[in-house]
Amino acid sequence: MECVWCNKKIYPNVTWSTFLYPEKLAPLCHSCQGELRWIERADCIDCGRQYKDGAKKESNRCQDCNRRRETSQQFLTKNRSVFQYNEQLQPMITKWKYRGDYCLIEAFRAPVQEGFKTYFSDLNADTIAVPIPLSPQRLQERAFNQAEAIAQLLPLPTCELLKRVHGEKQSKRSRKERLEASNPFQLFKSTNKPVLLIDDIYTTGTTLQQAAEILIQSGCPEVSSYTLAR
Amino acid sequence: MLFSFRKKKDDFSYLPSSDKSLSDLAQDRFDIPSLSHTLSGKLFLREELPLKSHQLETLQQEQFIQTIPSITTNPNHCRRCGNTQTSLFGEIPCARCNSTHIYCRNCIEMGRVLQCEELYYWTGPKPTYSIPNEICAWEGKLTGAQQLAADRICQTIDQAKEELLCWAVCGAGKTEMLFPAITKAIIAGKRICLATPRADVVRELFPRFQQAFPHITITALYGGAEKRDAPSQLTLATTHQLIRFADAFDVMIIDEIDAFPYHADPLLPYVTKRAATKQAAFIYLTATPRKELKLRSDNGKLPTVFVPIRYHGQPLPEPQFIISLNLKNTLENYGLPKTFWNWYHNRTQANRQLLIFVPTVDHSNQLSQTLQKQLPGQNIAAVHADDSEREEKIQQFRNKQLFILFSTTILERGVTFPSVDVVVLDAGHDVFDQAALVQIAGRAGRSADDPTGDVIFIHDGKTNAMIDAKRMISQMNQKARKL
Ligand SMILES: [Zn+2]
Ligand SMILES: [Zn+2]
Ligand SMILES: [Zn+2]
Ligand SMILES: [Zn+2]
Numbered sequence: 062m063e064c065v066w067c068n069k070k071i072y073p074n075v076t077w078s079t080f081l082y083p084e085k086l087a088p089l090c091h092s093c094q095g096e097l098r099w100i101e102r103a104d105c106i107d108c109g110r111q112y113k114d115g116a117k118k119e120s121n122r123c124q125d126c127n128r129r130r131e132t133s134q135q136f137l138t139k140n141r142s143v144f145q146y147n148e149q150l151q152p153m154i155t156k157w158k159y160r161g162d163y164c165l166i167e168a169f170r171a172p173v174q175e176g177f178k179t180y181f182s183d184l185n186a187d188t189i190a191v192p193i194p195l196s197p198q199r200l201q202e203r204a205f206n207q208a209e210a211i212a213q214l215l216p217l218p219t220c221e222l223l224k225r226v227h228g229e230k231q232s233k234r235s236r237k238e239r240l241e242a243s244n245p246f247q248l249f250k251s252t253n254k255p256v257l258l259i260d261d262i263y264t265t266g267t268t269l270q271q272a273a274e275i276l277i278q279s280g281c282p283e284v285s286s287y288t289l290a291r
Numbered sequence: 292m293l294f295s296f297r298k299k300k301d302d303f304s305y306l307p308s309s310d311k312s313l314s315d316l317a318q319d320r321f322d323i324p325s326l327s328h329t330l331s332g333k334l335f336l337r338e339e340l341p342l343k344s345h346q347l348e349t350l351q352q353e354q355f356i357q358t359i360p361s362i363t364t365n366p367n368h369c370r371r372c373g374n375t376q377t378s379l380f381g382e383i384p385c386a387r388c389n390s391t392h393i394y395c396r397n398c399i400e401m402g403r404v405l406q407c408e409e410l411y412y413w414t415g416p417k418p419t420y421s422i423p424n425e426i427c428a429w430e431g432k433l434t435g436a437q438q439l440a441a442d443r444i445c446q447t448i449d450q451a452k453e454e455l456l457c458w459a460v461c462g463a464g465k466t467e468m469l470f471p472a473i474t475k476a477i478i479a480g481k482r483i484c485l486a487t488p489r490a491d492v493v494r495e496l497f498p499r500f501q502q503a504f505p506h507i508t509i510t511a512l513y514g515g516a517e518k519r520d521a522p523s524q525l526t527l528a529t530t531h532q533l534i535r536f537a538d539a540f541d542v543m544i545i546d547e548i549d550a551f552p553y554h555a556d557p558l559l560p561y562v563t564k565r566a567a568t569k570q571a572a573f574i575y576l577t578a579t580p581r582k583e584l585k586l587r588s589d590n591g592k593l594p595t596v597f598v599p600i601r602y603h604g605q606p607l608p609e610p611q612f613i614i615s616l617n618l619k620n621t622l623e624n625y626g627l628p629k630t631f632w633n634w635y636h637n638r639t640q641a642n643r644q645l646l647i648f649v650p651t652v653d654h655s656n657q658l659s660q661t662l663q664k665q666l667p668g669q670n671i672a673a674v675h676a677d678d679s680e681r682e683e684k685i686q687q688f689r690n691k692q693l694f695i696l697f698s699t700t701i702l703e704r705g706v707t708f709p710s711v712d713v714v715v716l717d718a719g720h721d722v723f724d725q726a727a728l729v730q731i732a733g734r735a736g737r738s739a740d741d742p743t744g745d746v747i748f749i750h751d752g753k754t755n756a757m758i759d760a761k762r763m764i765s766q767m768n769q770k771a772r773k774l
Contacts, residue, residue: 063378161403162396164381202338204385204405 064090065167066153088167096149099172100142100291108266109141109180110291125266136273138283141180142263142291143172150290154261158207166210169289173214177287185255185283190217193260193272194246196225211289212259222256223272224249244271251279258284263291303565305370306537307357309414320349323415328523330356330413332482332539332566334371336402340411347411355415362393362406370410372398372534373561397558398534400514412537420480420524423506427474429467436598436774437468443596444472444574448481448542451570456588459598460607460767461578461733462707466496468598469544470503472574477507477524481541484526486533486563488550490514492705493527500527530559536566543567544574549581549726550704578733579726579763599770605742606768608735610728610761612718618751622649622717625657627665631714634747643744644688644711645695648731650720652676652699658716659697666695673697703730709738718748718757728760 062071065088087094103109104118107126112118120127129135144150157165192208200206212219224247245268256276258269263286273284329341340347350356362369367380374380374397384391388407395404404410433441440457447455459465469485476483487493490513497511508523512532530545530553545553545563553559567573580588587593601607615621615630622628649655652675659673670693674684685706688696696702700722713735715723723731728748735744748757 156399160399161383161394162381162399163383163394164396200386204387204403205383206386 064088064093065164066090066093088170093149093168096147097172098145098147098150099176100145103141103180107135107137107139108263109139111145129270134270136270136277136284137258137266138285140263140266140269140286140288140291141176142288143169143176144290146262146290154207154290158203158261161203161205163205163210166214169211170214173211173289177215181257181285181287184257184285187254188217188257189252189254190215190219191222191256191258191272191276192219193258193268194221194223194225199225207261208259211261211287215257215259215287217257220250220252222248222250222252222276244275246272246275248275248279252276252281254281255283256281256285258286260286260288261290263288301561301564303537305359306565307359307412307414309354309357311354321346323355324419326350326355327413327416327418331415331418332413332537333535334359334537335411335535336361336404336408337411339402350415353415355413356411357414358409358411361404361408361410362395364393364406367393369395369397369404371395371401371404373558373565374398401534418482420477422478422480425506426477427470427503428505429470429503431467433467433471434464434600434602434604436600436771437464437602440596440598441468441471443594444469445475447574447594448472448476448572450572452572454573454575454593456575456577456580456584456593456595457598458580458588458595459576459578460601461730462601462603462607462737463578463598464602465546465576465598466499467602469574472542473504473525476542477504480524482524482526482539483542483544484528484533484536484540484566485544485546486528486530486566487546488530488553489547489705490529492546493529495705496527500525530563533559533562533566536562538565538568540567541571542574543571544576546576547704548575548584549577549579554581579729581726597767597770599767600774601736601742603739603742605736606771607764608732608744608746609764609768610732610746610748610757612753612757612761613747613749614751615749616751618717618749622654622658625654625661627658627662628716628749630749631716634714634745638712638745640710640712640741640744643741644691644693644708646702646708646711646713646734647695647697648703648713648715648723649697649699650717650722654716655697655699659695662695662697669694671695671697674702675699676701700727700731702734703727706734707737708734710741710744711735712745712747714745714747714749716749717751719750719752719754723754723756725756725759725763728756729763732760732764 063069064071067090069090071090100111102111104112105123105126106121108123110123126135153165156162190212192206192212195206225245226247258272260269269286276284359370361371366375367377368375372395374395379397380393381396382391383394385405385407392406394406398404443455447453473483493511493513500509504525507525510523510526512526512528514531543563588595613630615628618628649658655673655675659671663671672684672693674681676699687693689708711734713731715731732746735746736742750757
């Protein structure tokens, strides 16, 4: 089998136990796997951010989250993310989502499932997964929604409750503009079950907060979020 | 590998054609000559076509554009890049067609090909070009050997389906030898492609060709500069870019046909052949043909012209073998062998810069540090393929800000420095095959001002690659003496 990222051959370890019970081969080779960095600590209990080593922690919430709480803009119970968005992961996500190399989801499958068990073991049994939607036009272009692909890895029912109404070229706007931009989501269907929002990358958290706000306002009891990277 | 363009029957019958002439309707609504320039000879994804849907519809009704399935199955075959390797097809639950199907992972960097899409192909009139009065502005003069080769290349492009191997030593001045034939092909209204394995060669050649052909539009295609430009009459491209082309070029010149990745990827010969018209002439340029090509040449099955002498008229420096019995041990401890120092202290031109080739990145980094300690007064650096400062270091070496440069095989080709001695440490290592060693030796003596240079192969046991490399070089020098 070949590494789904670098395409080099992956050779299984043959020991007596793997000979009798062949181990399932990892989708990534050893060296590609080794470059991915998990988020190991949630230094902010709200957004799950991990400070760079050595940074001082005065509060168990980060400044952004404290500010959101003060202004009643904190709609998410918590966010957790699997990987640090580093130099190995960034081109993988880019190729996956923009080039449309769907198969790369295999590289994320086990970590996403593992992380889910770790961070969301206390999740309410009724919880449904809601992927952040793409605009119809962008969905046509990409032929798949990366958030939906992640959601489908989880042992939760997936529901589409939201619609994206206008463009999502967030990266070109400044941070301030992004925070002030009006809500790009519309409710498609309301729910009275708790929701776990799913997206690929947590950047400022604004997108997820906006989605959470709409769900909460329409009667959803609780919204958390889970992303592949931040 | 498959250099045998004529031998292997590749089937390109999936390319549609049409002889329908232009209706009045279409003539009024479209600028057909301009469209044919933009669209002819390429396979397009829908999103790459610069056409609104009603325009496309009309052109399809007129059969000026036809479609073919992008991927056929049993076995899987990507019609764009030719990929048939199962592991290079992925499955996608596709939101466009609401079904799960395959897509090609091999050519995904050039825009994803989904199985539910079609490829669009221009079957309208072929483009025509207005030919300027003055074509080639190059005023230099070819040497006798270059002229001989230039004449043969000219003869070859005149004849349909001809092939020619141009076996020209490193430093022969092959670019200039192409100018007469390219001029001739331009006058004949032909489309010419010069394909080369590496993007930096395209970048380097582009300004030289623009200078030589100032009134001709030249297109340069390489990854990173992903312009959706139409090919003009003269296209410079990496071989990889030919994935987009079909039945486009009347003259196909393949530079460094023996170099990576061309010789290692069977799809590149496939797309190269498809990119050429059925009547096209093929010119292969190389200093070090690999086995298959060489065999066909030796058997007289591939017309061949030799350029055995450098443009400055001096013979190629022949490698000296120096045996160093404890070599592996010395290198493992990141030391330089005594034999190296013996040579170093006695070399004839102590002011020449030094290029040292080593088998691995690790050797390159460690040995450069060792040597730096031993020669504290000299500026020494190391480069390798993934080195982000590669370009800067090469430039510094060129500016003589560096005296010694360690390198893995990445500097074996393309880069030229005017006045260097060349050392290969552990020349018997597997990474140094015959072609690599000939190319490495070819780095020395490149300028007319200093046309010689030492080429030292330090080894602990001669390999066939070393012997063959030395033989290839001295045979060329023999041929040169007979000129
Ligand atoms: Zn890998
Ligand atoms: Zn926070
Ligand atoms: Zn393909
Ligand atoms: Zn589809």
